[in-house]
Amino acid sequence: MDSLSAKIPLTIRLCGPRGFCAGVDRAIQIVVLALKAYGAPVYVRHEIVHNRYVVEGLQAKGAIFVEELDEIPAEHRSQPVVFSAHGVPKSVPEDARTRNLFYLDATCPLVSKVHKQAMRHQRLGRHVILIGHAGHPEVIGTMGQLPEGSVSLIETVEDAARYQPENPDNLGYVTQTTLSVDDTAGVIDKLMERFPNLTAPAADSICYATTNRQEAVKQAAPGCDLFVTVGAPNSSNSKRLVEVALKAGAQRSILVQRASELDWDEIGPIRTLGLSAGASAPEVVVNEIIEAFKSRFDATIELAEFTIENENFLVNRELREVELTQQDMAFVNG
Structure with a gap:
């Protein structure tokens, strides 16, 4: 040839x-801006987004990725730590405050919206059903917004068919933001078939x-x-x-x-x-x-x-006055 x-x-x-997407763009911006504002190293709890190219690019700029906050050395505790776009359980920022760490939350605003929807269900006395994939960071973060035992995870139509709640008339659901639209519709249909009083979130959870x-x-x-x-x-x-x-x-x-x-x-x-x-x-x-x-x-x-996306999410207030170079913007924009 x-x-x-x-x-x-x-x-x-x-x-x-x-x-x-806008949430990923914002999360990467937050790490790059934090490096500009505070210097290296900037710690990031978990991969900021699930992409090796992005992670390695940020590492080259001075980001250090950790899985837990206790991995941050004592001499670097004045440096910022960024929470990933997937969201974290409430226990993580509480742990950061206990350790006197300065943290920047890069949780996607649409994931934060799901957190608020789940908390609203719980505040109104409903048991929360979370449709999502076990072990995914977003699912761990969403379940971690509520007291233990107040959320049930459903992954498949088969799970929905087997699910036996304590009070079938007082349930509310939310979903992980990154699911298959069609597959999730099938799970919701099965849940609605079995539990006609199931309460939907105020807005669609899939982003x-x-x-x-x-x-x-x-x-x-x-x-x-x-x-x-x-x-x-x-x-x-x-x-x-x-x-x-x-x-x-x-x-x-x-x-x-x-x-x-x-x-x-x-x-x-x-x-x-x-x-x-x-x-x-x-x-x-x-x-x-x-x-x-x-x-x-x-x-x-x-x-x-299919369509053109124009969404843009603001970065953290602490970083809004920091300016990026053209090279930084090229990296942030992919």
Whole structure:
């Protein structure tokens, strides 16, 4: 395949929106701004977002990632610690205050909204059902807003069919923000079928970015020989895009973090490729994937755009006067 004429024609259906959402953009900004304002190191509890490229880029700038606050050395306790976009249990900021740590909360505002919805259910005397994936940081954070025993986690329709609450007439639900819209609808339908008095949250818990990316994939996937989603294996919203593409009609659907993970022997002589990226995947990696396919195929790009996103979330008050360089902004924007 040395000449263009020898390459197989390939149509790349490039989904829009894709990649960074406003919550991810805000979280990355907070770490970069904190490094500007307070100098290195800035500690980050858990991965700020689920993307290795982003994490390694922030490490190169002076961020140090820890899983728990007791990993922060005593001599660095005057340096800020940032809580990730996924949200944290109430016990974490309480622990930070006990240790006299200065913390910046980068929880996505839409995750914070779910926390408030869950707390409202509980305040009104309802037992809270959380629809989500066990062990995911967002689920741990949401469950950690309420007293132990006041939240039940439901993952699947089968879980919903088996669930036996103490008071079936006094339940309220919320969901993780990054779930499959269609799968979650099935779980809610089963719960409503069994518990007609189940109270919904005041607003949809699945965030706009998750919904928009899934809808774009649904448009692009039918007839694709292969659908590639750029994202990390621990990224819930990215894994959902892989599943959505298959259900929408893609013959194969895979998740990759970088172009180096593409198995060209397995990909074979495809004609139509779908391409999207999870909400924590930067555009630079999407472009890397496109260039990798262009080097092997006579590729043309077709935009599969569902909508245009204009959301913007303000950073913490302490950081609003800090200015970023063009290089910083390029990193923040992916």
